[in-house]
Amino acid sequence: MLLCVGAARAATPPPAPAVPLTRLDHILLWGRGIDQVTSVMAVKLGFQVRPGRDPGGVANRYIRFADSSFIELLGITRPNPTFDPGMKEDQQALKGGPGSRSFGFRSSSLDAIHRSLQALHYAVTPFFAGPDSAKPGWRLFAFDRAPLSSNTFFIDYAADYAPDQFDPGNTADHRVSREHPNGARELSSIWLVSGDAEADRRQLERMGFGHAVPVKLTAVGAKGFCVPVGPTALLALQPDGAGLAAKTMAEGGPRILGVSFGVSDLGRAQRWVERGYERALPTYRGLWGESVLAPSQDDLGLSIEFHAMQPARSPCAGAAVSQ
Structure with a gap:
């Protein structure tokens, strides 16, 4: 399942149609x-x-x-x-x-x-x-x-x-096997970070994933685009001033900066992570509503965000909200 993944050659045909089941x-x-x-x-x-x-x-x-x-x-x-x-x-x-x-x-x-x-x-x-x-x-x-x-x-x-x-x-x-002590139920979004969020947005649109919405993630010092992919969202980000995104790019280059998970009980997830990392963690208004960010960058090389699960809605509906 682990394969080398690759890039696009320049071409001019119209974008591929996005498949609803993706x-x-x-x-x-x-x-x-x-x-x-x-x-x-x-x-x-x-x-x-x-x-x-x-x-x-x-x-x-x-x-x-x-x-x-x-x-x-x-x-x-x-x-x-x-x-x-x-x-x-x-x-x-x-x-x-x-x-x-x-x-x-x-x-x-x-x-x-x-x-x-x-x-x-x-x-x-x-x-x-x-x-x-x-x-x-x-x-x-x-x-x-x-x-x-x-x-x-x-x-x-x-x-x-x-x-x-x-x-x-x-x-x-x-x-x-799909029940977790922290209450996690769903993968909501994957956050890509690079030096050029617009380049990722253009490629995603060409591949058939359009309808990008500008987004700003103050919690990690990043800005870019939220791209809906079925019920999930792919974030194409770049550093926005000092912060975790800039630190990640400086130390390791483009990669997955973070992943968001919907949980059945945000308070429970927050308490679990606070005990695990022995520190108090604030909540904030994120793309998916009230959220908490686990300080997992040193351990995992990426951030884990938990948010309260939301009723069915567009995956980028909250992108206009500054995080």
Whole structure:
């Protein structure tokens, strides 16, 4: 599932049509080690972490949510691990430290999207399937050169694919595996940071994701655009004065700056993170309403935002509100 993702060649055809069933699916989050990142996510932040595999010296684990999205945790477990091209590129950019610079769009219309991007002269890869040829559970394509400041790919799954369960037919296990002590229920948005938010916005529009709305995130010192992707939002950001965004760019360059999660009880999530980090945390008015930002940058290389879940609405409806 970890592939090199790539970029667009210049072309003039009209933008590809956005597919209504497309949404943000997951991020790939590297830790300093698999146990370190698991501990931070579970103990300090209150997520339930599910088992994964360790096929070649790079272990993975999962944090799955009720809306079908997830986080894939990664960590090196032995010297000279076997990297695929995407892993190698991530590790070079992250310099072996924690962080994330790859994320996936999920769609049931992969073939149509693949054809549309080819027609626009994007350097898309062939399709890949896994976890094995006998019973592939997922199918994806990526890019030979990244069109955005962080790597991306498009993915979909077989209806019965459940990599973190021994018995995919056990619905009770399926439900419990998506319940978290911090109350997290859904992935709401992924925040990209680069030196040119407008360049990411243009590429997203060309790929079929238009309707961008200007946004300003005072909490991390960033500004840019909120781009709706189905029920989720992709934020294309750049530093806006001093702050976490500028610090991140100076120390590590373009990457995923943060991820937002809707929780059933914001007070519970806030208390969990305050106990985990042994400090009081203020709430603020964010893109999704009342929110709290976990001080996880040093541990994870990105920020985790929790917000109170909102009734169904446009994912960028709150973008005009200064955070």
